[in-house]
Amino acid sequence: MKDVLIIGGGAAGFFTAINCAQQNPNLNICILEKSKNLLSKVKVSGGGRCNVTHAEFDPTELAKNYPRGHKELRGPFHQFATGDMMAWLAEENVPLKIEEDGRIFPESDSSQTIIDLFLNACHKFNIEIKTQCGVEDFHLTEEKLWKVKTKNEAFLAKHLVFASGSSTKIWKLLAQKNYSIINPVPSLFTFNIKGALIQNLAGISWETAVEIVDEQKNISKKQLQNLQSSGPMLITHWGLSGPCILKLSAWGARSFHQLNYQFQLKVNWLPNLSEDEVTAQMLQQKNTHPKQQLAANPLFGFPKRLWHSFVNQSGISAESKWADLSKKEMRTLQNLLTKCIFSVNGKSTFKEEFVTAGGVDLKQINFKEFSSKLHPNLYFAGEVLNIDAVTGGFNFQNAWTGGYVIAKSIVTKKSENSPF
Structure with missing residues (x-):
């Protein structure tokens, strides 16, 4: 039994998992990744330097950089935005630099800095990571638990988070559960x-x-x-x-x-x-x-x-x-x-940074906690949603914000002794 099961081993998935663990170290958390590789987009971002976010510190102005999602992200950005991510990384001893065009990078100029940080945090908090573990199906049991099936095993979870990026397979699964999927097209x-x-x-x-x-x-x-x-x-x-x-x-x-x-x-x-x-x-x-x-x-x-x-x-x-x-x-x-x-x-x-416009219809999401309006204890973070941004670190900021808000929501429900 998992407290939090996260589908997708990318930026949004890892940040959600780590924030859940930081806010409640007792949670049993697991990340499922369909491929062999973890954090592949983080690896190539910014030409391998990892453009973690952008130096736009006003939430309303920050939201204007999202062709899809600008209205919905204004509220979440008041909870967690650029300055908060910079502070989070500072606490993790990752010094940053702001370049002339506003892009923010680790001082190391290496995406491996962020990858190592995330992997070490998962090790520290005993977050389980399973690679080559693609999801075949999922459903809500009578006990209000999420049952997730992969090719070789099944998982039960109290909270389920989709951080699966632009996975057409996952979008098809979600469509079968009555989620409206906006047809993805290339962006950037x-x-x-x-x-x-x-x-x-x-x-x-x-x-x-x-x-x-x-x-x-x-x-x-x-x-x-x-x-x-x-x-x-x-x-x-x-x-x-x-x-x-x-x-x-x-x-x-x-x-x-x-x-x-x-x-x-x-x-x-x-x-x-x-x-x-x-x-x-x-x-x-x-x-x-x-x-x-x-x-x-x-x-x-x-x-x-x-x-x-x-x-x-x-x-x-x-x-x-x-x-x-x-x-x-x-x-x-x-x-x-x-x-x-x-x-x-x-x-x-554009370089290796393939971004899509499309995904889960934003009308079906409660952006106070990035949760589903259709099912309990189901969340969405990152590019699985119909949210995308201009270049410059904004797509990552969406992932960080979603992960933080989801973690806060899950941990708050736990502390309030609501059904978990």
Whole structure:
């Protein structure tokens, strides 16, 4: 008999187990993991450095980073958010550092630091971990206990926690128990683009504003209004990436799936200037430096390679001087700088961090304790829910918050002597 049985040996599962044990060391806790590997997403997060959370300390502002789940997480974030996770790790002697973009990492720059912390905590609290133990079925007995069947054995538990991530098998099982599963689609991906403008420019990053253009009217105007983003954009060997694109991919995950990842992307390379201001600066350059070659003297602070490509794609000769620039050429260049159109043809996974939009319908969850509205003593943490975030440590923060709140709920029920 287990007090707490957790399905899933990832970030949410381990954090739930450890917090249950910390708050009540007498609990009999077990984690079931279907594969051989534990904490696999923790291992690869942040390029192997483990981006544990993000330096956004206001719960309301923190919740705005979740395309799905922003309303539901506002309350839980008042219970346990970024500062609480940082304090928790500090108590576990894991020093952290905040990088310029707000991402928070262990000072060790190694995900193994977090993995070792979790595994050592499980050993300390005698938390049982079973690998290669995939769940085949589960049901509530007449005694109000959860019976969970795996291929080789069965478990009885007073409390059952699903922290199974984006497991289609578990979602199918839950659907059989009357849970509504929002069909999962990819989130956090980069755009595949073969455009002459960005060819051979991989590695260049630039602050931009982007939006989707849908001339075929395959999606609604309301959807289009939401498909806008700004921030650093990175040119890659296969197209476009960077925070600006990843944020857009997260917020537009369902729309892009609907479009089969074929659409037009409009890029404003100078989002802080109006079109008139862009034209004015070019006219000033033409008047003050008429004998300068356009291609050899970048405007607006652009990297030389990128500026040269703008000039070339505008049909302007590399030898042209500003004095030679016609009104038509200037207008073409200005349009390229402020409303450049790319044809997106497919997507690529962002590094190894595959994230899905989809999962258990949030309407069926009581977010005061991340518990099921359909069954007693049943909980959900992490990506098994229809919650996902933009890149930067936010998906982990959802896992930490869910795990903490679930543990607090379970332990509170124990202390109140309610049926356990």
